[in-house]
Amino acid sequence: MGVLAEATETALIVPVPAAEAVVGPYRAILDDSAPLGVPAHVTVLSPFLPPERVTEQVLGDLRACLTAVPSFGCVFARVAWFGTQVVWLAPEPDAPFRALTGSVWHRFPECPPYGGAYPDAIPHLTVGTAHRAEPAAMRRAAVEVRARLPIRALVDRVRLIAGTGAPGSWGTVAEFALPSA
Known part of the structure:
Protein backbone atom coordinates (compact mmCIF):
# COMPACT_ATOMS: atom_id res chain seq x y z
CA MET A 1 0.00 0.00 0.00
CA GLY A 2 2.87 2.31 -0.94
CA VAL A 3 0.68 5.07 -2.39
CA LEU A 4 -0.87 5.52 1.08
CA ALA A 5 2.44 6.46 2.68
CA GLU A 6 2.40 10.00 1.27
CA ALA A 7 -1.36 10.37 0.77
CA THR A 8 -3.53 12.84 2.63
CA GLU A 9 -6.89 11.53 1.41
CA THR A 10 -8.61 8.56 -0.21
CA ALA A 11 -11.62 7.98 -2.44
CA LEU A 12 -13.52 5.12 -4.08
CA ILE A 13 -14.19 5.45 -7.78
CA VAL A 14 -15.46 3.51 -10.76
CA PRO A 15 -12.90 4.12 -13.49
CA VAL A 16 -14.43 4.66 -16.94
CA PRO A 17 -11.63 4.01 -19.44
CA ALA A 18 -14.13 4.01 -22.31
CA ALA A 19 -14.67 7.74 -21.68
CA GLU A 20 -11.02 8.79 -21.74
CA ALA A 21 -10.79 9.34 -25.51
CA VAL A 22 -13.80 11.67 -25.42
CA VAL A 23 -13.40 13.53 -22.11
CA GLY A 24 -9.68 13.15 -21.35
CA PRO A 25 -8.47 16.21 -23.29
CA TYR A 26 -11.18 18.38 -21.69
CA ARG A 27 -10.62 16.99 -18.18
CA ALA A 28 -6.89 17.73 -18.45
CA ILE A 29 -7.72 21.42 -18.73
CA LEU A 30 -11.10 21.77 -16.99
CA ASP A 31 -11.24 19.23 -14.14
CA ASP A 32 -9.39 19.63 -10.84
CA SER A 33 -8.81 15.90 -10.41
CA ALA A 34 -7.29 15.05 -13.82
CA PRO A 35 -3.90 16.77 -13.27
CA LEU A 36 -3.68 14.95 -9.92
CA GLY A 37 -3.68 11.63 -11.79
CA VAL A 38 -7.32 10.66 -11.28
CA PRO A 39 -8.79 8.98 -14.40
CA ALA A 40 -12.24 9.60 -15.88
CA HIS A 41 -14.56 8.13 -13.29
CA VAL A 42 -17.82 8.08 -11.40
CA THR A 43 -17.27 8.65 -7.69
CA VAL A 44 -18.53 5.94 -5.35
CA LEU A 45 -17.46 7.62 -2.11
CA SER A 46 -15.28 10.64 -1.50
CA PRO A 47 -13.78 11.47 0.81
CA PHE A 48 -13.24 7.97 2.14
CA LEU A 49 -11.22 7.11 5.25
CA PRO A 50 -8.03 8.96 6.14
CA PRO A 51 -5.09 7.04 4.62
CA GLU A 52 -3.75 5.92 8.00
CA ARG A 53 -7.05 4.13 8.69
CA VAL A 54 -6.90 2.00 5.53
CA THR A 55 -5.91 -1.45 6.78
CA GLU A 56 -6.18 -4.99 5.48
CA GLN A 57 -9.41 -5.25 7.52
CA VAL A 58 -10.84 -2.19 5.72
CA LEU A 59 -9.86 -3.67 2.34
CA GLY A 60 -11.62 -6.93 3.29
CA ASP A 61 -14.71 -5.03 4.41
CA LEU A 62 -14.75 -3.10 1.12
CA ARG A 63 -14.39 -6.30 -0.87
CA ALA A 64 -17.31 -7.84 1.03
CA CYS A 65 -19.70 -4.90 0.64
CA LEU A 66 -18.87 -4.34 -3.04
CA THR A 67 -19.89 -7.90 -3.92
CA ALA A 68 -23.49 -6.79 -3.29
CA VAL A 69 -23.56 -5.12 -6.73
CA PRO A 70 -22.89 -7.20 -9.85
CA SER A 71 -21.04 -5.77 -12.85
CA PHE A 72 -23.23 -3.81 -15.25
CA GLY A 73 -23.22 -1.86 -18.46
CA CYS A 74 -24.03 1.82 -18.67
CA VAL A 75 -24.27 4.54 -21.26
CA PHE A 76 -23.20 8.15 -20.99
CA ALA A 77 -25.54 9.81 -23.47
CA ARG A 78 -26.33 13.13 -21.81
CA VAL A 79 -24.33 16.19 -20.78
CA ALA A 80 -25.68 17.87 -17.64
CA TRP A 81 -24.76 20.69 -15.28
CA PHE A 82 -24.75 21.36 -11.55
CA GLY A 83 -25.78 25.00 -11.87
CA THR A 84 -22.95 26.72 -13.73
CA GLN A 85 -20.27 25.14 -11.54
CA VAL A 86 -19.81 21.63 -12.96
CA VAL A 87 -20.36 20.13 -16.40
CA TRP A 88 -20.74 16.35 -16.31
CA LEU A 89 -21.92 13.22 -18.09
CA ALA A 90 -24.92 11.33 -16.74
CA PRO A 91 -24.63 7.53 -16.54
CA GLU A 92 -27.72 5.54 -17.45
CA PRO A 93 -28.78 3.63 -15.50
CA ASP A 94 -27.54 5.37 -12.38
CA ALA A 95 -29.16 2.97 -9.88
CA PRO A 96 -26.17 0.55 -9.77
CA PHE A 97 -23.83 3.46 -8.99
CA ARG A 98 -26.18 4.52 -6.19
CA ALA A 99 -26.19 0.92 -4.93
CA LEU A 100 -22.38 0.88 -4.80
CA THR A 101 -22.35 4.14 -2.85
CA GLY A 102 -25.10 2.93 -0.53
CA SER A 103 -23.38 -0.36 0.16
CA VAL A 104 -20.06 1.26 1.09
CA TRP A 105 -21.67 4.10 3.06
CA HIS A 106 -23.75 1.59 5.01
CA ARG A 107 -20.57 -0.23 6.05
CA PHE A 108 -18.63 3.02 6.68
CA PRO A 109 -21.28 5.47 7.99
CA GLU A 110 -18.57 7.91 9.09
CA CYS A 111 -17.88 8.55 5.37
CA PRO A 112 -20.98 10.18 3.87
CA PRO A 113 -20.79 10.96 0.14
CA TYR A 114 -19.01 14.28 -0.47
CA GLY A 115 -18.67 14.71 3.29
CA GLY A 116 -22.45 15.08 3.58
CA ALA A 117 -22.42 18.35 1.60
CA TYR A 118 -25.29 17.31 -0.70
CA PRO A 119 -28.59 15.63 0.20
CA ASP A 120 -28.44 13.45 -2.94
CA ALA A 121 -25.14 12.16 -4.29
CA ILE A 122 -25.93 12.14 -8.01
CA PRO A 123 -23.73 9.71 -9.95
CA HIS A 124 -21.78 11.64 -12.59
CA LEU A 125 -18.57 11.79 -14.61
CA THR A 126 -17.08 15.27 -14.26
CA VAL A 127 -15.84 16.96 -17.43
CA GLY A 128 -15.04 20.36 -15.90
CA THR A 129 -15.50 22.61 -12.91
CA ALA A 130 -15.68 26.36 -12.37
CA HIS A 131 -12.81 26.00 -9.88
CA ARG A 132 -10.50 25.37 -12.80
CA ALA A 133 -12.20 26.74 -15.91
CA GLU A 134 -13.99 29.76 -17.25
CA PRO A 135 -17.71 29.29 -18.05
CA ALA A 136 -17.12 29.78 -21.79
CA ALA A 137 -14.57 26.96 -21.87
CA MET A 138 -16.96 24.68 -20.01
CA ARG A 139 -19.83 25.51 -22.40
CA ARG A 140 -17.56 24.80 -25.40
CA ALA A 141 -16.51 21.48 -23.90
CA ALA A 142 -20.15 20.55 -23.26
CA VAL A 143 -21.04 21.14 -26.92
CA GLU A 144 -18.00 19.27 -28.25
CA VAL A 145 -18.40 16.31 -25.87
CA ARG A 146 -22.15 16.07 -26.60
CA ALA A 147 -21.33 15.61 -30.29
CA ARG A 157 -14.52 -2.78 -10.83
CA VAL A 158 -14.17 -0.18 -8.09
CA ARG A 159 -10.83 1.38 -7.19
CA LEU A 160 -9.62 2.71 -3.89
CA ILE A 161 -7.34 5.61 -4.77
CA ALA A 162 -5.23 7.91 -2.62
CA GLY A 163 -3.17 11.04 -3.06
CA THR A 164 -2.52 14.65 -2.17
CA GLY A 165 -3.13 18.00 -3.84
CA ALA A 166 0.12 17.64 -5.80
CA PRO A 167 0.06 16.99 -9.56
CA GLY A 168 0.30 13.30 -10.43
CA SER A 169 0.08 12.21 -6.80
CA TRP A 170 -3.04 10.04 -6.96
CA GLY A 171 -2.71 6.33 -7.50
CA THR A 172 -4.47 3.03 -6.97
CA VAL A 173 -4.33 1.45 -3.52
CA ALA A 174 -6.59 -1.50 -4.35
CA GLU A 175 -8.99 -2.61 -7.05
CA PHE A 176 -12.12 -4.63 -6.36
CA ALA A 177 -13.74 -6.69 -9.10
CA LEU A 178 -17.52 -6.68 -9.12
CA PRO A 179 -19.13 -10.12 -9.46
CA SER A 180 -20.38 -11.14 -12.89
CA ALA A 181 -24.01 -10.35 -13.53
Whole structure:
Protein backbone atom coordinates (compact mmCIF):
# COMPACT_ATOMS: atom_id res chain seq x y z
CA MET A 1 0.00 0.00 0.00
CA GLY A 2 2.87 2.31 -0.94
CA VAL A 3 0.68 5.07 -2.39
CA LEU A 4 -0.87 5.52 1.08
CA ALA A 5 2.44 6.46 2.68
CA GLU A 6 2.40 10.00 1.27
CA ALA A 7 -1.36 10.37 0.77
CA THR A 8 -3.53 12.84 2.63
CA GLU A 9 -6.89 11.53 1.41
CA THR A 10 -8.61 8.56 -0.21
CA ALA A 11 -11.62 7.98 -2.44
CA LEU A 12 -13.52 5.12 -4.08
CA ILE A 13 -14.19 5.45 -7.78
CA VAL A 14 -15.46 3.51 -10.76
CA PRO A 15 -12.90 4.12 -13.49
CA VAL A 16 -14.43 4.66 -16.94
CA PRO A 17 -11.63 4.01 -19.44
CA ALA A 18 -14.13 4.01 -22.31
CA ALA A 19 -14.67 7.74 -21.68
CA GLU A 20 -11.02 8.79 -21.74
CA ALA A 21 -10.79 9.34 -25.51
CA VAL A 22 -13.80 11.67 -25.42
CA VAL A 23 -13.40 13.53 -22.11
CA GLY A 24 -9.68 13.15 -21.35
CA PRO A 25 -8.47 16.21 -23.29
CA TYR A 26 -11.18 18.38 -21.69
CA ARG A 27 -10.62 16.99 -18.18
CA ALA A 28 -6.89 17.73 -18.45
CA ILE A 29 -7.72 21.42 -18.73
CA LEU A 30 -11.10 21.77 -16.99
CA ASP A 31 -11.24 19.23 -14.14
CA ASP A 32 -9.39 19.63 -10.84
CA SER A 33 -8.81 15.90 -10.41
CA ALA A 34 -7.29 15.05 -13.82
CA PRO A 35 -3.90 16.77 -13.27
CA LEU A 36 -3.68 14.95 -9.92
CA GLY A 37 -3.68 11.63 -11.79
CA VAL A 38 -7.32 10.66 -11.28
CA PRO A 39 -8.79 8.98 -14.40
CA ALA A 40 -12.24 9.60 -15.88
CA HIS A 41 -14.56 8.13 -13.29
CA VAL A 42 -17.82 8.08 -11.40
CA THR A 43 -17.27 8.65 -7.69
CA VAL A 44 -18.53 5.94 -5.35
CA LEU A 45 -17.46 7.62 -2.11
CA SER A 46 -15.28 10.64 -1.50
CA PRO A 47 -13.78 11.47 0.81
CA PHE A 48 -13.24 7.97 2.14
CA LEU A 49 -11.22 7.11 5.25
CA PRO A 50 -8.03 8.96 6.14
CA PRO A 51 -5.09 7.04 4.62
CA GLU A 52 -3.75 5.92 8.00
CA ARG A 53 -7.05 4.13 8.69
CA VAL A 54 -6.90 2.00 5.53
CA THR A 55 -5.91 -1.45 6.78
CA GLU A 56 -6.18 -4.99 5.48
CA GLN A 57 -9.41 -5.25 7.52
CA VAL A 58 -10.84 -2.19 5.72
CA LEU A 59 -9.86 -3.67 2.34
CA GLY A 60 -11.62 -6.93 3.29
CA ASP A 61 -14.71 -5.03 4.41
CA LEU A 62 -14.75 -3.10 1.12
CA ARG A 63 -14.39 -6.30 -0.87
CA ALA A 64 -17.31 -7.84 1.03
CA CYS A 65 -19.70 -4.90 0.64
CA LEU A 66 -18.87 -4.34 -3.04
CA THR A 67 -19.89 -7.90 -3.92
CA ALA A 68 -23.49 -6.79 -3.29
CA VAL A 69 -23.56 -5.12 -6.73
CA PRO A 70 -22.89 -7.20 -9.85
CA SER A 71 -21.04 -5.77 -12.85
CA PHE A 72 -23.23 -3.81 -15.25
CA GLY A 73 -23.22 -1.86 -18.46
CA CYS A 74 -24.03 1.82 -18.67
CA VAL A 75 -24.27 4.54 -21.26
CA PHE A 76 -23.20 8.15 -20.99
CA ALA A 77 -25.54 9.81 -23.47
CA ARG A 78 -26.33 13.13 -21.81
CA VAL A 79 -24.33 16.19 -20.78
CA ALA A 80 -25.68 17.87 -17.64
CA TRP A 81 -24.76 20.69 -15.28
CA PHE A 82 -24.75 21.36 -11.55
CA GLY A 83 -25.78 25.00 -11.87
CA THR A 84 -22.95 26.72 -13.73
CA GLN A 85 -20.27 25.14 -11.54
CA VAL A 86 -19.81 21.63 -12.96
CA VAL A 87 -20.36 20.13 -16.40
CA TRP A 88 -20.74 16.35 -16.31
CA LEU A 89 -21.92 13.22 -18.09
CA ALA A 90 -24.92 11.33 -16.74
CA PRO A 91 -24.63 7.53 -16.54
CA GLU A 92 -27.72 5.54 -17.45
CA PRO A 93 -28.78 3.63 -15.50
CA ASP A 94 -27.54 5.37 -12.38
CA ALA A 95 -29.16 2.97 -9.88
CA PRO A 96 -26.17 0.55 -9.77
CA PHE A 97 -23.83 3.46 -8.99
CA ARG A 98 -26.18 4.52 -6.19
CA ALA A 99 -26.19 0.92 -4.93
CA LEU A 100 -22.38 0.88 -4.80
CA THR A 101 -22.35 4.14 -2.85
CA GLY A 102 -25.10 2.93 -0.53
CA SER A 103 -23.38 -0.36 0.16
CA VAL A 104 -20.06 1.26 1.09
CA TRP A 105 -21.67 4.10 3.06
CA HIS A 106 -23.75 1.59 5.01
CA ARG A 107 -20.57 -0.23 6.05
CA PHE A 108 -18.63 3.02 6.68
CA PRO A 109 -21.28 5.47 7.99
CA GLU A 110 -18.57 7.91 9.09
CA CYS A 111 -17.88 8.55 5.37
CA PRO A 112 -20.98 10.18 3.87
CA PRO A 113 -20.79 10.96 0.14
CA TYR A 114 -19.01 14.28 -0.47
CA GLY A 115 -18.67 14.71 3.29
CA GLY A 116 -22.45 15.08 3.58
CA ALA A 117 -22.42 18.35 1.60
CA TYR A 118 -25.29 17.31 -0.70
CA PRO A 119 -28.59 15.63 0.20
CA ASP A 120 -28.44 13.45 -2.94
CA ALA A 121 -25.14 12.16 -4.29
CA ILE A 122 -25.93 12.14 -8.01
CA PRO A 123 -23.73 9.71 -9.95
CA HIS A 124 -21.78 11.64 -12.59
CA LEU A 125 -18.57 11.79 -14.61
CA THR A 126 -17.08 15.27 -14.26
CA VAL A 127 -15.84 16.96 -17.43
CA GLY A 128 -15.04 20.36 -15.90
CA THR A 129 -15.50 22.61 -12.91
CA ALA A 130 -15.68 26.36 -12.37
CA HIS A 131 -12.81 26.00 -9.88
CA ARG A 132 -10.50 25.37 -12.80
CA ALA A 133 -12.20 26.74 -15.91
CA GLU A 134 -13.99 29.76 -17.25
CA PRO A 135 -17.71 29.29 -18.05
CA ALA A 136 -17.12 29.78 -21.79
CA ALA A 137 -14.57 26.96 -21.87
CA MET A 138 -16.96 24.68 -20.01
CA ARG A 139 -19.83 25.51 -22.40
CA ARG A 140 -17.56 24.80 -25.40
CA ALA A 141 -16.51 21.48 -23.90
CA ALA A 142 -20.15 20.55 -23.26
CA VAL A 143 -21.04 21.14 -26.92
CA GLU A 144 -18.00 19.27 -28.25
CA VAL A 145 -18.40 16.31 -25.87
CA ARG A 146 -22.15 16.07 -26.60
CA ALA A 147 -21.33 15.61 -30.29
CA ARG A 148 -19.26 12.50 -29.42
CA LEU A 149 -21.84 10.75 -27.25
CA PRO A 150 -22.96 8.13 -26.44
CA ILE A 151 -20.15 6.40 -24.58
CA ARG A 152 -20.84 2.79 -23.62
CA ALA A 153 -19.02 1.33 -20.65
CA LEU A 154 -18.81 -1.89 -18.69
CA VAL A 155 -18.60 -1.29 -14.97
CA ASP A 156 -16.79 -4.26 -13.49
CA ARG A 157 -14.52 -2.78 -10.83
CA VAL A 158 -14.17 -0.18 -8.09
CA ARG A 159 -10.83 1.38 -7.19
CA LEU A 160 -9.62 2.71 -3.89
CA ILE A 161 -7.34 5.61 -4.77
CA ALA A 162 -5.23 7.91 -2.62
CA GLY A 163 -3.17 11.04 -3.06
CA THR A 164 -2.52 14.65 -2.17
CA GLY A 165 -3.13 18.00 -3.84
CA ALA A 166 0.12 17.64 -5.80
CA PRO A 167 0.06 16.99 -9.56
CA GLY A 168 0.30 13.30 -10.43
CA SER A 169 0.08 12.21 -6.80
CA TRP A 170 -3.04 10.04 -6.96
CA GLY A 171 -2.71 6.33 -7.50
CA THR A 172 -4.47 3.03 -6.97
CA VAL A 173 -4.33 1.45 -3.52
CA ALA A 174 -6.59 -1.50 -4.35
CA GLU A 175 -8.99 -2.61 -7.05
CA PHE A 176 -12.12 -4.63 -6.36
CA ALA A 177 -13.74 -6.69 -9.10
CA LEU A 178 -17.52 -6.68 -9.12
CA PRO A 179 -19.13 -10.12 -9.46
CA SER A 180 -20.38 -11.14 -12.89
CA ALA A 181 -24.01 -10.35 -13.53
